[in-house]
Amino acid sequence: MELHQLRYVVAVAEEGSFTAAAQRELVAQPAVSAAVRSLERELGVQLFRRGRSGAQPTEAGVAVLAHARAALAAVAAARDVADEVTGLLRGRVAVGMVVGCTSTVLADLLADFSTAHPAVEVVLVEGSGADLLAALSTGRLDLAWVGRAQPPPSGVETAVLHEEEQVAVVPVAGPPRGRSLAVAELASHRLVALPRGTGGRTALDAACAAAGVAPVVACEATGLEMVCLLAERGLGTGVVPASVAAAAADRLRALPLDPPVTSRIELAWRTGGPSSPAGAALLAVARRHVEAARKR
Structure with a gap:
């Protein structure tokens, strides 16, 4: 055996x-x-x-x-x-990451942790916010980066790591559509967006619900670049972070949403922290990054 x-x-x-x-x-x-x-x-x-x-x-x-x-x-x-x-920290930590996450905060955090603890293996797992929170609750993950609309489950704590405004994007070569787009108007658009459970999609669905409309998502893509490519080719109005739209300004026109829609990526961990020393060390590094993000 x-x-x-x-x-x-x-x-x-x-x-x-x-x-x-x-x-x-x-x-x-x-x-x-x-x-x-x-x-x-x-x-x-x-x-x-x-x-x-x-x-x-x-x-x-x-x-x-x-x-x-x-x-x-x-x-x-x-x-x-x-x-x-x-005095050597070894082991393995499992980190959940919501699909479509482009925040550099996560990459910077893991880089800092690996520099401090090179003998610890880091495993990244992608999934929806709900799946990641469930895996966190059962101990299959040490930490998770999630986008959510509902309160976290019992026994899980969260802190905001990254916030960014979401904008609509349409082809530059298309007809003029004004300088902004009301959230209520999204009901009349075929949308291209990230899947449910991601930070951007969670923010979009919550904003539409608050406006009393139901979004019509014609295409779902797990990557933001694919959302941009589909919107560029006229498959629908894309919804992406403002920074992504700015990087694609040569081919896509960004339309701010009214009222503004802000997505959030949150760090989630079990109450009491991970059970392993490696997991506890990762949480300590993550908390420092959370504090740094709050001060910016």
């Missing part, structure tokens, strides 16, 4: 499939399957029921899972104790 086998068992149980577990562990899916099968043969029991809907732990799997988690926690604790003696 080897530690990577136990780690894969925990990953399959938490992710619900061998494919998702492999993505989380950054290995090929056959490697996860082979390791779990080898452990099943060694123990003489089936650990998972495999089907089209994924993988679910058997009764034996549930029992083994508890001991696998305990063993992994014990190994991590032993490493932490050794690191405290040597």
Whole structure:
């Protein structure tokens, strides 16, 4: 029995499939399957029921899972104790990032952390705000950068990291459309926007709801450059951060929204902070960046 086998068992149980577990562990899916099968043969029991809907732990799997988690926690604790003696911080931190995030704050923060703690592995996971908050609540993530419209779930705290005005963009070669665009008028436009759960889309949906209109999103794109490309080609009116519109001013005309629509990216963490020393160190660096952002 080897530690990577136990780690894969925990990953399959938490992710619900061998494919998702492999993505989380950054290995090929056959490697996860082979390791779990080898452990099943060694123990003489089936650990998972495999089907089209994924993988679910058997009764034996549930029992083994508890001991696998305990063993992994014990190994991590032993490493932490050794690191405290040597003064070296090691380990792994998992950071969630909302799809479409272009803020340099996150990149700067992770760069500062990696410079201070080069032996810590940093894993970035993209997803919607709701998915990231759920993963944070269950301990699968140490920190998350999210855009949200609703209060965070119980046990999660947040702080604003980045704010930026959103603007509508249309082709430069298109007909004149005035100097601004009322949010209420968006109901008559085919829109190109980021997916739900991103900071920009959350701000757009909230502004439209406040204006009493429902936006018609004709195209969703996970990248802001693709939003610009689709808007440039006439597939709809794009909604992007003002800085992105400014960078594309040679091909897109920016129309400020009235009233202004501001998106927010927030740092989220579990109340009490991450359980690992590496996660706690990352949160400490993140809080310094939050304070610096507030002073700007």
